[in-house]
Amino acid sequence: MNDIASAQADMRDGYLSGGAGILASALAWGAAAFAAFRFSSEQAVWVLFVGGIFIHPVGVIICRAMGARGNHQTGNPLGSLAIASTFWLIFSLPLAYVVALHRVEWFFPAMLLVIGGRYLVFASLFGMRHYWVLGLVQAALALLLLGVKALPVAGALAGALVELAFGLAVLAAHRTWVAGRAGAR
Numbered sequence: 001m002n003d004i005a006s007a008q009a010d011m012r013d014g015y016l017s018g019g020a021g022i023l024a025s026a027l028a029w030g031a032a033a034f035a036a037f038r039f040s041s042e043q044a045v046w047v048l049f050v051g052g053i054f055i056h057p058v059g060v061i062i063c064r065a066m067g068a069r070g071n072h073q074t075g076n077p078l079g080s081l082a083i084a085s086t087f088w089l090i091f092s093l094p095l096a097y098v099v100a101l102h103r104v105e106w107f108f109p110a111m112l113l114v115i116g117g118r119y120l121v122f123a124s125l126f127g128m129r130h131y132w133v134l135g136l137v138q139a140a141l142a143l144l145l146l147g148v149k150a151l152p153v154a155g156a157l158a159g160a161l162v163e164l165a166f167g168l169a170v171l172a173a174h175r176t177w178v179a180g181r182a183g184a185r
Contacts, residue, residue, distance in 0.1 A: 007078045008127035014063070014072045017174035018126050021059035022134075022167035025115070028052055029160035032108075036153035041104045044156055048111065049093070078125050085121040089114060108155025109142035115159075116142070130173060134166045 015021060028051030036044035060070035072079050092114040100107035116138030123131035141162060145155045 004078075005127065007076050008125070010073050010076050011078055011082075011125050012127070012174065012177065014069045015059070015126075016063050016066060016068045017128060017170050017177065018122055018131070019167050019170035019174055020062035020066065020068070020070075021055060022163050022170055023062060024055045024058035025052075026160050026163035026167055027058065028055055029156055029163055033153055033156035033160050036151075036156050041107075041152035042100075044152055045097070045100050045104065045107050048108075048156065049097075081121065082125055085118050085125075088121075089118050105149065105152050105155070106146065108152055108159060109145045109150075112138045112142035112145070112155070112159055128170070128173065130166065130170050134162075137162060137166075 011018075028048055031051050032044045032048035035047040063070035072082075096107055096110040096114060099110045116135040119131045119135035119138065121131075123129065123135075125131075138159070141158055144150075145158060150158075
């Protein structure tokens with residue numbers, strides 16, 4: 001893999017352009033919204049944390065169920081960028097937790113900002129502008145939720161719906177990309 005385009009193509013092939021991971025994340029956000037609605041905001045925080053642990057494995061399962069590898073090739077230089085962005089996300093979680101301890105209604109907007117920032121990195125991983133839009137939409141949504149003083153259930157539900165919509169859009173873009181490559185052969 002000598003060039004960035006080949007590395008990005010490998011990431012797109014292996015992970016369905018990241019769409020499976022976004023859908024897995026939408027499931028975690030949806031579970032948190034359910035917990036906020038049915039139980040408590042504090043439990044919803046923990047549901048998102050625990051659900052977040054399973055995003056990658058669930059994303060891999062979705063990839064494999066849809067015929068993709070669920071990984072990238074050994075030696076892909078973008079693999080280290082993916083890992084670095086994962087560590088950045090993990091290092092940001094204590095900040096979001098401290099925010100939740102002070103104002104639980106700020107937790108989901110804080111997580112939208114953290115995760116939205118990570119999606120901006122995905123624009124380079126996958127070579128797709130969709131991730132710029134997703135990251136910026138999540139940031140704008142976080143600010144909107146803070147501005148209207150939304151309840152935690154609204155923040156979690158908004159996160160789930162945005163990720164569901166973008167997950168489906170990225171999978172559709174992936175299908176188009178694969179078809180375009182097949183037609184070019």
